[in-house]
Amino acid sequence: MPAMPQSSSARPLPQLLAIALIAWLEFLQNGMLNFASSHVMGGVGAGPEEFSLAAMAYALCAVVALFNHQWCVQRLGSRRHLQISVALFGLGALIAGNAQTPTAFIAGRAVQGLGGAAFFTAARLEVAQLPPAWRAAGLVAFGQALLLGSALGPLLGGMILRAGNWRGIFWAILPCLPAALWAAQRLPLRPPATSRPRYHSSAFIWLMAAAFLLQWLIQQLPYQLFGHPQRLLGLLLAALGCYAVLRLRHPGRASDREHWQALKQPAYLLGLLCYSGCYLLVSANSYILPAMAIQALGFDVPASGALLAISFFAGMGFAMLYAGLLRSRRPPGLAPTMLCGCLLLALYGWLMSGLNGEATKLRLMLILLLHGGFMSLFIMATAQRTFRDIAPAAFGHAYQTKNIVRQVSISAGIALATVFMQARNALHYSRLGENFSWNTPQFVDALHQLRQFMPDLSDTQRLGVLAGELARQATLLSCLDFFRLESWIALGLAASVPLLRKRV
Incomplete structure (x- = not known):
């Protein structure tokens, strides 16, 4: 624009x-x-x-x-x-x-x-x-x-x-x-401008169909990858088919090629990749953190909401700090800032993966400050890197494309987080359930302790309490697995920052 x-x-x-x-x-x-x-x-x-x-x-x-x-x-x-x-x-x-x-x-x-x-x-x-x-x-x-x-x-x-x-x-x-x-x-x-549509209505329909099938493929990928891979292949072929029809019936004009040529900058394309990874991780965190705070750690709902807000309030503080540093005589470089953000995320994931059922609100709050630092520093440095070589006339189109990447990444992050939690919950619940039997000493000891601490309950009610504890432990272990994985992803991002610096 x-x-x-x-x-x-x-x-x-x-x-x-x-x-x-x-x-x-x-x-x-x-x-x-x-x-x-x-x-x-x-x-x-x-x-x-x-x-x-x-x-x-x-x-x-x-x-x-x-x-x-x-x-x-x-x-x-x-x-x-x-x-x-x-x-x-x-x-x-x-x-x-x-x-x-x-x-x-x-x-x-x-x-x-x-x-x-x-x-x-x-x-x-x-x-x-x-x-x-x-x-x-x-x-x-x-x-x-x-x-x-x-x-x-x-x-x-x-x-x-x-x-x-x-x-x-x-x-x-x-x-x-x-x-x-x-x-x-x-x-x-800005009043309406007299201009012809960029695409014919039939072209837009084919484009919508391709976008819908591609997004559906992304959403279904975690659910159907091993069970029904042929369905995923069918969705991919259908999306490619719609795009092929679009290209055949409405071939690109010279103005269209010029429209996209301005965005074929290495810094911009790599910036989109960094944006995608960041938004995917942030959206996955936003889905999993409430489950950990409420279901696994047992915090009440308002306190959990306040705890999760700490991360974004910390992000506001880090953003103001970085903005101040940019106005100083020696502003920080983009690569060191991105590296610092990645290391904050790695430390955040490592500390979160070490929590247990006795974790306090204060400890969780201090760890969440690190996540706020990652969000602000990494995204702000990525924004500087991504748009620095984009001409003013192409800025609107570049930002519009970046926002499309953001929406797809957020959707993919939630889909992947739901599947990850389902898969890990099933695995941990199955493993923990192996000891949920009268034949195991741990189960008998736990039931005996409940009889002492809850004498007014029947054995059936005590079994319900144990089953709830089993589900809580499975959820906690699944969340810890996610944060452990996130820590490794952050280290991978940190290792790639010097490579990105050499390419752009």
């Missing part, structure tokens, strides 16, 4: 507030939903696979909306496009919040994806239109708004679950919509 002329009457301070209000909305909603995922699944009768399908539906509709972002702005104008997006986001929240079945919940999230996709890209592009003297402040406001929305998500989610039920997770976003509509009105007006 080419740079737009800046109005001489623009007032940056209201624009900064408007950018922040637009940017945080999607992150607030998704933060609350990820924290309350188990409650939502129980409320609509969904399993982990259906929950990941809802994430896929959100991501797919978001990708469709992002692909047409520029066209919608040109046809509707920037303000009207954002206002319609806010309305769609609210409508999706109403549908999901009143859902009685997994299908209705998935439909609500799909509508939210159509609306929410515009927020991140629109807010970031508005930063690029600020006067040069205010652009750094705009970046700070944008980044802090994202982290604030992510922090308030679990914090408010815990309060809502304690005060009511899971439906409040979606209803709570509705009071924020008037502020978002005000923010859309405050952003500079």
Whole structure:
């Protein structure tokens, strides 16, 4: 999207507030939903696979909306496009919040994806239109708004679950919509432009079909890889077939090739890869951390929400620290900053994998500070590296493409996290269950202790207590496995940073 002329009457301070209000909305909603995922699944009768399908539906509709972002702005104008997006986001929240079945919940999230996709890209592009003297402040406001929305998500989610039920997770976003509509009105007006659609309607249908099949393939990959690989192959062939039809019926024009040629920069392509890995890990963490805090460690819901918010509040602190260092006489290099972020993640995963059932809230809070440091330092350095060689005229398209990668990575992170927890839970539950028998001394001793500490319970009730402890231990071990794996992934990222430096 080419740079737009800046109005001489623009007032940056209201624009900064408007950018922040637009940017945080999607992150607030998704933060609350990820924290309350188990409650939502129980409320609509969904399993982990259906929950990941809802994430896929959100991501797919978001990708469709992002692909047409520029066209919608040109046809509707920037303000009207954002206002319609806010309305769609609210409508999706109403549908999901009143859902009685997994299908209705998935439909609500799909509508939210159509609306929410515009927020991140629109807010970031508005930063690029600020006067040069205010652009750094705009970046700070944008980044802090994202982290604030992510922090308030679990914090408010815990309060809502304690005060009511899971439906409040979606209803709570509705009071924020008037502020978002005000923010859309405050952003500079860019009227509709007379332009022809970039693609014919039939081409767009084939493109949608290919995107849907590819996203479905990503979502189904963990579930069907060993059981039904032929289904995955069929999805892949169908996606390739749709794309082949698109290319044959609508071959690329010279202008299309020029449109993409500007993005074929090594720094940009490697930056997209780093973005993808970071968002995948962050979304997987957002799904697994509530399970560990509530189900495995036994913390109450509000306290767990407050603990998880610590990570994002820490991220805000690290972001401000890094922004200050960038303005110093000797700003830190990009490669050392990315390496520092990776090492923080590795230390975070290693410390988390060493927790046990007696872990205190203070210890968990201190460890979560490291995760906040990884998010801020790695993403901010990646952003600098990714867009430094992109021409201003291609910045909008580059950021739109990056946001598509973000949506797909978040969806894939949730899908992989659900499958990982299912597989490891089944394995650990089976192994722990081998000692859940009258023939094992450990079981007899545990039952004997329960008879002493809980004399009013029957043996049947005591067996229920032991079964609950068995499930808790299996969940804890599965979470520890995830953090151990995350630590190794972080070390792999750290080892690749010098290689990335040589390539770009």
